[in-house]
Amino acid sequence: MADKKRFTSSRKLDHLRICAEETVESGDTGFGDVRLVHNALPECDMRAIDLSTRFFGHTLSSPLFISAMTGGHPGTKEANGRLARIAEHFGLGMGVGSQRAALENPALADTFSVVRDEAPHAFLIANLGAVQLRDHGTAWAEEAIEMIGANAIAIHLNFLQEAIQPEGDHNATGCLAAVAALCREIKTPVIIKETGCGISREVARQCWSAGAAAIDVGGWGGTSWAAVESFRADGDKSVQGQALRTLGVDFAGWGIPTVVSLAEVAGTGSPVIASGGVRSGIDMAKCLALGADLCGMALPLLKPALESDEALTSSVETVHRELVASMFLCGAARVRDMRRARLFITGKTRQMMDDGNPA
Ligand SMILES: Cc1cc2nc3c(=O)[nH]c(=O)nc-3n(C[C@H](O)[C@H](O)[C@H](O)COP(=O)(O)O)c2cc1C
Numbered sequence: 001m002a003d004k005k006r007f008t009s010s011r012k013l014d015h016l017r018i019c020a021e022e023t024v025e026s027g028d029t030g031f032g033d034v035r036l037v038h039n040a041l042p043e044c045d046m047r048a049i050d051l052s053t054r055f056f057g058h059t060l061s062s063p064l065f066i067s068a069m070t071g072g073h074p075g076t077k078e079a080n081g082r083l084a085r086i087a088e089h090f091g092l093g094m095g096v097g098s099q100r101a102a103l104e105n106p107a108l109a110d111t112f113s114v115v116r117d118e119a120p121h122a123f124l125i126a127n128l129g130a131v132q133l134r135d136h137g138t139a140w141a142e143e144a145i146e147m148i149g150a151n152a153i154a155i156h157l158n159f160l161q162e163a164i165q166p167e168g169d170h171n172a173t174g175c176l177a178a179v180a181a182l183c184r185e186i187k188t189p190v191i192i193k194e195t196g197c198g199i200s201r202e203v204a205r206q207c208w209s210a211g212a213a214a215i216d217v218g219g220w221g222g223t224s225w226a227a228v229e230s231f232r233a234d235g236d237k238s239v240q241g242q243a244l245r246t247l248g249v250d251f252a253g254w255g256i257p258t259v260v261s262l263a264e265v266a267g268t269g270s271p272v273i274a275s276g277g278v279r280s281g282i283d284m285a286k287c288l289a290l291g292a293d294l295c296g297m298a299l300p301l302l303k304p305a306l307e308s309d310e311a312l313t314s315s316v317e318t319v320h321r322e323l324v325a326s327m328f329l330c331g332a333a334r335v336r337d338m339r340r341a342r343l344f345i346t347g348k349t350r351q352m353m354d355d356g357n358p359a
Pocket of ligand 1: 069156
Protein backbone atom coordinates (compact mmCIF):
# COMPACT_ATOMS: atom_id res chain seq x y z
CA MET A 1 0.00 0.00 0.00
CA ALA A 2 2.85 2.39 0.88
CA ASP A 3 4.38 1.69 -2.55
CA LYS A 4 1.05 2.32 -4.27
CA LYS A 5 0.70 5.70 -2.52
CA ARG A 6 4.25 6.69 -3.48
CA PHE A 7 3.49 5.61 -7.03
CA THR A 8 0.32 7.75 -7.31
CA SER A 9 2.32 10.77 -6.14
CA SER A 10 5.46 10.26 -8.27
CA ARG A 11 3.30 9.61 -11.35
CA LYS A 12 1.90 13.17 -10.93
CA LEU A 13 5.42 14.58 -11.17
CA ASP A 14 6.21 12.40 -14.25
CA HIS A 15 3.08 13.71 -15.96
CA LEU A 16 3.95 17.32 -15.23
CA ARG A 17 7.50 16.92 -16.54
CA ILE A 18 6.41 15.07 -19.70
CA CYS A 19 3.65 17.58 -20.48
CA ALA A 20 6.07 20.48 -20.01
CA GLU A 21 8.90 18.99 -22.07
CA GLU A 22 7.47 16.69 -24.75
CA THR A 23 5.00 17.05 -27.61
CA VAL A 24 1.86 15.61 -26.07
CA GLU A 25 -0.75 17.10 -28.40
CA SER A 26 -1.64 14.70 -31.14
CA GLY A 27 -4.99 15.49 -32.66
CA ASP A 28 -7.27 17.82 -34.53
CA THR A 29 -9.74 19.59 -32.27
CA GLY A 30 -11.78 20.81 -35.25
CA PHE A 31 -11.22 24.51 -34.43
CA GLY A 32 -9.51 24.84 -37.83
CA ASP A 33 -12.79 23.85 -39.49
CA VAL A 34 -14.74 26.54 -37.62
CA ARG A 35 -14.84 30.13 -38.84
CA LEU A 36 -16.72 32.87 -37.02
CA VAL A 37 -18.63 35.09 -39.43
CA HIS A 38 -16.92 38.47 -39.47
CA ASN A 39 -19.12 41.44 -38.62
CA ALA A 40 -17.85 44.35 -40.73
CA LEU A 41 -20.09 46.76 -38.77
CA PRO A 42 -19.80 45.57 -35.16
CA GLU A 43 -21.57 48.66 -33.66
CA CYS A 44 -19.96 48.17 -30.23
CA ASP A 45 -16.98 49.67 -28.39
CA MET A 46 -14.08 47.24 -28.07
CA ARG A 47 -12.93 49.00 -24.88
CA ALA A 48 -16.33 48.30 -23.28
CA ILE A 49 -16.47 44.57 -24.07
CA ASP A 50 -17.54 42.77 -20.90
CA LEU A 51 -15.91 39.36 -20.35
CA SER A 52 -17.71 38.66 -17.08
CA THR A 53 -19.94 35.63 -16.90
CA ARG A 54 -22.06 33.66 -14.42
CA PHE A 55 -21.44 30.05 -13.48
CA PHE A 56 -23.35 28.18 -10.76
CA GLY A 57 -24.52 31.55 -9.42
CA HIS A 58 -20.96 32.95 -9.17
CA THR A 59 -19.72 35.88 -11.19
CA LEU A 60 -16.42 35.12 -12.91
CA SER A 61 -14.53 37.91 -14.60
CA SER A 62 -13.97 35.82 -17.75
CA PRO A 63 -15.06 32.52 -19.31
CA LEU A 64 -11.40 31.39 -19.24
CA PHE A 65 -11.09 28.48 -16.82
CA ILE A 66 -7.83 26.99 -15.52
CA SER A 67 -8.35 23.25 -16.10
CA ALA A 68 -7.34 20.59 -13.58
CA MET A 69 -3.63 19.85 -13.61
CA THR A 70 -1.74 19.48 -10.46
CA GLY A 71 -1.06 18.92 -6.79
CA GLY A 72 -0.27 15.52 -5.30
CA HIS A 73 3.54 15.71 -5.03
CA PRO A 74 5.58 18.18 -2.97
CA GLY A 75 7.20 19.36 -6.23
CA THR A 76 3.82 20.55 -7.56
CA LYS A 77 2.87 22.90 -4.73
CA GLU A 78 4.60 25.98 -6.13
CA ALA A 79 2.95 25.68 -9.57
CA ASN A 80 -0.48 25.08 -8.01
CA GLY A 81 -0.03 28.14 -5.78
CA ARG A 82 0.99 30.23 -8.78
CA LEU A 83 -2.03 29.13 -10.83
CA ALA A 84 -4.27 29.99 -7.86
CA ARG A 85 -2.71 33.46 -7.42
CA ILE A 86 -3.44 34.17 -11.08
CA ALA A 87 -7.01 32.82 -10.72
CA GLU A 88 -7.52 35.17 -7.77
CA HIS A 89 -5.90 38.13 -9.55
CA PHE A 90 -7.99 37.78 -12.73
CA GLY A 91 -11.19 36.45 -11.08
CA LEU A 92 -11.00 33.14 -12.98
CA GLY A 93 -12.33 29.71 -12.04
CA MET A 94 -9.74 27.00 -11.45
CA GLY A 95 -9.64 23.24 -11.02
CA VAL A 96 -7.00 21.28 -9.13
CA GLY A 97 -5.57 17.95 -10.31
CA SER A 98 -6.79 14.62 -9.01
CA GLN A 99 -6.72 14.69 -5.21
CA ARG A 100 -6.31 10.92 -4.96
CA ALA A 101 -2.65 11.20 -3.87
CA ALA A 102 -3.59 13.40 -0.89
CA LEU A 103 -6.57 11.26 0.03
CA GLU A 104 -4.23 8.25 0.14
CA ASN A 105 -1.54 10.23 1.96
CA PRO A 106 -2.80 13.29 3.92
CA ALA A 107 0.78 14.61 4.19
CA LEU A 108 0.29 15.81 0.59
CA ALA A 109 -2.89 17.80 1.32
CA ASP A 110 -1.02 21.13 1.37
CA THR A 111 -0.09 20.71 -2.31
CA PHE A 112 -3.83 21.20 -2.93
CA SER A 113 -4.95 23.42 -0.04
CA VAL A 114 -2.35 25.98 -1.17
CA VAL A 115 -4.84 26.98 -3.87
CA ARG A 116 -7.41 28.19 -1.32
CA ASP A 117 -4.65 29.97 0.63
CA GLU A 118 -3.59 31.81 -2.53
CA ALA A 119 -7.09 32.31 -3.92
CA PRO A 120 -9.44 33.02 -1.02
CA HIS A 121 -12.22 34.31 -3.32
CA ALA A 122 -11.77 32.23 -6.48
CA PHE A 123 -14.26 29.66 -7.77
CA LEU A 124 -12.36 26.41 -7.15
CA ILE A 125 -13.18 22.92 -8.33
CA ALA A 126 -12.05 19.78 -6.48
CA ASN A 127 -11.12 16.68 -8.53
CA LEU A 128 -11.49 12.95 -8.14
CA GLY A 129 -11.50 10.02 -10.59
CA ALA A 130 -14.75 8.16 -11.21
CA VAL A 131 -13.06 4.90 -10.22
CA GLN A 132 -11.84 6.33 -6.89
CA LEU A 133 -15.35 7.68 -6.26
CA ARG A 134 -16.83 4.24 -6.91
CA ASP A 135 -14.26 2.52 -4.68
CA HIS A 136 -14.23 5.00 -1.78
CA GLY A 137 -17.69 6.55 -1.99
CA THR A 138 -19.02 10.00 -1.21
CA ALA A 139 -16.75 10.35 1.84
CA TRP A 140 -13.68 10.81 -0.37
CA ALA A 141 -15.46 13.42 -2.49
CA GLU A 142 -16.46 15.32 0.64
CA GLU A 143 -12.89 15.19 1.91
CA ALA A 144 -11.59 16.47 -1.45
CA ILE A 145 -14.06 19.38 -1.37
CA GLU A 146 -13.15 20.25 2.21
CA MET A 147 -9.41 20.06 1.48
CA ILE A 148 -9.57 23.12 -0.81
CA GLY A 149 -12.84 24.75 0.28
CA ALA A 150 -14.17 23.90 -3.20
CA ASN A 151 -17.22 25.46 -4.82
CA ALA A 152 -17.81 22.37 -7.00
CA ILE A 153 -16.25 18.96 -7.61
CA ALA A 154 -15.22 17.45 -10.94
CA ILE A 155 -15.38 13.70 -11.33
CA HIS A 156 -12.96 12.85 -14.09
CA LEU A 157 -13.33 10.10 -16.67
CA ASN A 158 -10.00 8.83 -18.03
CA PHE A 159 -10.68 5.32 -19.23
CA LEU A 160 -8.33 5.56 -22.20
CA GLN A 161 -5.45 6.24 -19.84
CA GLU A 162 -6.60 3.46 -17.51
CA ALA A 163 -6.97 1.04 -20.43
CA ILE A 164 -3.43 1.42 -21.67
CA GLN A 165 -1.68 1.51 -18.27
CA PRO A 166 -0.80 -1.97 -17.00
CA GLU A 167 -1.44 -0.67 -13.46
CA GLY A 168 -4.65 1.12 -14.60
CA ASP A 169 -8.14 0.46 -13.28
CA HIS A 170 -9.57 -1.73 -16.00
CA ASN A 171 -13.03 -2.16 -14.49
CA ALA A 172 -15.41 0.71 -15.21
CA THR A 173 -18.55 -0.92 -13.87
CA GLY A 174 -20.47 0.96 -11.20
CA CYS A 175 -19.03 4.42 -11.96
CA LEU A 176 -22.29 5.92 -13.22
CA ALA A 177 -24.16 4.64 -10.16
CA ALA A 178 -21.44 6.15 -7.93
CA VAL A 179 -21.85 9.52 -9.69
CA ALA A 180 -25.64 9.34 -9.26
CA ALA A 181 -25.21 8.55 -5.54
CA LEU A 182 -22.78 11.46 -5.13
CA CYS A 183 -25.17 13.88 -6.86
CA ARG A 184 -27.95 12.76 -4.51
CA GLU A 185 -25.83 12.88 -1.36
CA ILE A 186 -24.02 16.22 -1.55
CA LYS A 187 -25.17 19.80 -2.10
CA THR A 188 -21.95 20.87 -3.86
CA PRO A 189 -22.40 20.86 -7.67
CA VAL A 190 -20.90 17.82 -9.42
CA ILE A 191 -19.22 18.29 -12.81
CA ILE A 192 -18.46 15.30 -15.03
CA LYS A 193 -15.25 15.81 -16.93
CA GLU A 194 -13.39 13.90 -19.64
CA THR A 195 -9.65 14.28 -19.94
CA GLY A 196 -8.96 14.35 -23.67
CA CYS A 197 -11.25 11.85 -25.44
CA GLY A 198 -14.48 13.86 -25.41
CA ILE A 199 -18.03 13.10 -24.30
CA SER A 200 -20.72 11.94 -26.71
CA ARG A 201 -24.35 13.04 -26.58
CA GLU A 202 -25.33 9.57 -25.28
CA VAL A 203 -22.92 9.78 -22.34
CA ALA A 204 -23.94 13.41 -21.73
CA ARG A 205 -27.56 12.31 -21.36
CA GLN A 206 -26.50 9.61 -18.88
CA CYS A 207 -24.57 12.23 -16.88
CA TRP A 208 -27.49 14.72 -16.77
CA SER A 209 -29.84 11.88 -15.73
CA ALA A 210 -27.41 10.95 -12.95
CA GLY A 211 -27.70 14.51 -11.63
CA ALA A 212 -24.56 16.18 -13.05
CA ALA A 213 -24.66 19.95 -12.58
CA ALA A 214 -22.32 20.58 -15.55
CA ILE A 215 -20.26 18.67 -18.12
CA ASP A 216 -16.67 19.44 -19.15
CA VAL A 217 -16.24 17.87 -22.59
CA GLY A 218 -12.43 17.37 -22.35
CA GLY A 219 -12.31 16.64 -26.07
CA TRP A 220 -9.68 15.15 -28.37
CA GLY A 221 -7.06 17.34 -30.01
CA GLY A 222 -5.29 18.85 -27.03
CA THR A 223 -3.24 17.03 -24.40
CA SER A 224 -3.29 13.33 -25.23
CA TRP A 225 -2.92 10.94 -22.29
CA ALA A 226 -2.07 8.19 -24.75
CA ALA A 227 0.89 10.30 -25.86
CA VAL A 228 1.83 11.12 -22.23
CA GLU A 229 1.76 7.45 -21.25
CA SER A 230 3.81 6.43 -24.27
CA PHE A 231 6.49 8.96 -23.24
CA ARG A 232 6.35 7.65 -19.68
CA ALA A 233 7.02 4.14 -20.99
CA ASP A 234 9.85 5.36 -23.21
CA GLY A 235 12.69 4.63 -20.82
CA ASP A 236 11.27 1.24 -19.83
CA LYS A 237 12.90 -1.40 -22.03
CA SER A 238 10.95 -4.30 -20.51
CA VAL A 239 8.42 -6.14 -22.69
CA GLN A 240 5.62 -4.55 -20.65
CA GLY A 241 7.11 -1.06 -21.08
CA GLN A 242 7.45 -1.48 -24.83
CA ALA A 243 3.88 -2.79 -25.08
CA LEU A 244 2.61 0.30 -23.22
CA ARG A 245 4.57 2.52 -25.58
CA THR A 246 2.98 0.86 -28.61
CA LEU A 247 -0.52 1.15 -27.11
CA GLY A 248 0.09 4.83 -26.34
CA VAL A 249 1.12 5.55 -29.92
CA ASP A 250 -1.78 3.52 -31.37
CA PHE A 251 -4.41 5.24 -29.20
CA ALA A 252 -3.16 8.80 -29.62
CA GLY A 253 -5.77 9.14 -32.40
CA TRP A 254 -8.68 7.91 -30.26
CA GLY A 255 -11.39 10.32 -29.20
CA ILE A 256 -14.13 12.75 -30.16
CA PRO A 257 -12.69 16.06 -31.40
CA THR A 258 -13.43 18.93 -29.01
CA VAL A 259 -15.65 20.86 -31.44
CA VAL A 260 -17.77 17.79 -32.24
CA SER A 261 -18.03 16.80 -28.58
CA LEU A 262 -18.96 20.35 -27.58
CA ALA A 263 -21.73 20.49 -30.20
CA GLU A 264 -23.04 17.08 -29.07
CA VAL A 265 -23.00 17.88 -25.35
CA ALA A 266 -24.37 21.43 -25.72
CA GLY A 267 -27.27 19.93 -27.65
CA THR A 268 -28.27 17.90 -24.58
CA GLY A 269 -28.13 20.41 -21.72
CA SER A 270 -26.11 23.07 -19.90
CA PRO A 271 -23.89 24.40 -18.45
CA VAL A 272 -21.02 23.06 -20.51
CA ILE A 273 -17.28 23.62 -20.16
CA ALA A 274 -15.33 23.38 -23.43
CA SER A 275 -11.82 22.00 -23.05
CA GLY A 276 -9.26 19.94 -24.90
CA GLY A 277 -6.95 21.86 -27.20
CA VAL A 278 -8.40 25.33 -26.51
CA ARG A 279 -5.32 27.35 -27.36
CA SER A 280 -6.35 30.98 -27.87
CA GLY A 281 -9.00 33.58 -27.26
CA ILE A 282 -10.19 32.92 -30.83
CA ASP A 283 -10.77 29.23 -29.95
CA MET A 284 -12.64 30.45 -26.88
CA ALA A 285 -14.88 32.69 -28.97
CA LYS A 286 -15.67 29.70 -31.22
CA CYS A 287 -16.52 27.60 -28.14
CA LEU A 288 -18.86 30.29 -26.80
CA ALA A 289 -20.62 30.46 -30.18
CA LEU A 290 -20.96 26.66 -30.09
CA GLY A 291 -22.70 26.83 -26.71
CA ALA A 292 -19.93 26.68 -24.08
CA ASP A 293 -20.37 28.51 -20.76
CA LEU A 294 -16.69 28.31 -19.79
CA CYS A 295 -13.55 27.41 -21.76
CA GLY A 296 -10.85 25.38 -20.00
CA MET A 297 -7.14 25.47 -20.75
CA ALA A 298 -4.54 23.20 -19.16
CA LEU A 299 -1.39 22.66 -21.24
CA PRO A 300 -0.94 26.28 -22.45
CA LEU A 301 -0.82 27.41 -18.81
CA LEU A 302 1.52 24.67 -17.59
CA LYS A 303 4.86 26.01 -18.81
CA PRO A 304 4.17 29.57 -17.58
CA ALA A 305 2.97 28.12 -14.26
CA LEU A 306 6.32 26.37 -13.87
CA GLU A 307 8.13 29.60 -14.76
CA SER A 308 6.81 32.72 -13.02
CA ASP A 309 3.76 34.79 -12.07
CA GLU A 310 4.74 37.24 -14.84
CA ALA A 311 4.78 34.52 -17.50
CA LEU A 312 1.37 33.28 -16.39
CA THR A 313 -0.07 36.82 -16.24
CA SER A 314 1.18 37.49 -19.75
CA SER A 315 -0.38 34.26 -21.11
CA VAL A 316 -3.76 35.08 -19.58
CA GLU A 317 -3.63 38.68 -20.85
CA THR A 318 -2.84 37.52 -24.39
CA VAL A 319 -5.78 35.09 -24.37
CA HIS A 320 -8.09 37.81 -23.03
CA ARG A 321 -6.92 40.26 -25.70
CA GLU A 322 -7.66 37.68 -28.40
CA LEU A 323 -11.08 36.95 -26.92
CA VAL A 324 -11.97 40.64 -26.68
CA ALA A 325 -10.90 41.25 -30.30
CA SER A 326 -12.85 38.18 -31.50
CA MET A 327 -15.98 39.29 -29.65
CA PHE A 328 -15.62 42.82 -31.05
CA LEU A 329 -15.31 41.45 -34.60
CA CYS A 330 -18.48 39.42 -34.06
CA GLY A 331 -20.31 42.49 -32.69
CA ALA A 332 -20.71 40.81 -29.29
CA ALA A 333 -20.48 43.24 -26.36
CA ARG A 334 -21.13 40.56 -23.71
CA VAL A 335 -20.21 36.90 -23.37
CA ARG A 336 -23.81 35.78 -23.80
CA ASP A 337 -24.04 37.72 -27.08
CA MET A 338 -21.53 35.23 -28.54
CA ARG A 339 -24.34 32.64 -28.54
CA ARG A 340 -25.84 34.57 -31.46
CA ALA A 341 -22.57 34.71 -33.44
CA ARG A 342 -22.81 32.84 -36.72
CA LEU A 343 -20.32 30.11 -37.64
CA PHE A 344 -19.23 28.36 -40.81
CA ILE A 345 -18.27 24.76 -40.10
CA THR A 346 -16.49 22.88 -42.84
CA GLY A 347 -14.44 19.77 -43.55
CA LYS A 348 -14.23 16.66 -41.39
CA THR A 349 -15.85 18.48 -38.47
CA ARG A 350 -18.94 19.32 -40.53
CA GLN A 351 -19.04 15.72 -41.73
CA MET A 352 -18.82 14.29 -38.21
CA MET A 353 -21.51 16.68 -36.97
CA ASP A 354 -23.81 15.79 -39.90
CA ASP A 355 -23.15 12.05 -39.56
CA GLY A 356 -24.02 12.29 -35.89
CA ASN A 357 -27.28 14.09 -36.73
CA PRO A 358 -29.01 12.08 -39.45
CA ALA A 359 -31.90 14.07 -40.97
C1 LIG B 1 -0.06 18.10 -16.61
C2 LIG B 1 -1.53 17.80 -16.65
C3 LIG B 1 -2.12 17.13 -15.60
C4 LIG B 1 -3.49 16.83 -15.62
N1 LIG B 1 -4.05 16.22 -14.54
C5 LIG B 1 -5.41 16.07 -14.50
C6 LIG B 1 -6.04 15.55 -13.33
O1 LIG B 1 -5.38 15.20 -12.35
N2 LIG B 1 -7.39 15.47 -13.33
C7 LIG B 1 -8.15 15.83 -14.42
O2 LIG B 1 -9.39 15.78 -14.36
N3 LIG B 1 -7.57 16.29 -15.54
C8 LIG B 1 -6.23 16.43 -15.60
N4 LIG B 1 -5.63 16.93 -16.74
C9 LIG B 1 -6.48 17.14 -17.93
C10 LIG B 1 -6.87 18.59 -18.14
O3 LIG B 1 -7.66 19.06 -17.07
C11 LIG B 1 -7.65 18.77 -19.46
O4 LIG B 1 -8.88 18.09 -19.39
C12 LIG B 1 -6.90 18.24 -20.66
O5 LIG B 1 -5.50 18.38 -20.50
C13 LIG B 1 -7.29 18.94 -21.94
O6 LIG B 1 -6.93 20.30 -21.90
P1 LIG B 1 -5.62 20.89 -22.66
O7 LIG B 1 -5.65 20.33 -24.08
O8 LIG B 1 -5.79 22.36 -22.62
O9 LIG B 1 -4.41 20.42 -21.92
C14 LIG B 1 -4.27 17.23 -16.75
C15 LIG B 1 -3.66 17.90 -17.81
C16 LIG B 1 -2.32 18.19 -17.78
C17 LIG B 1 -1.71 18.92 -18.95
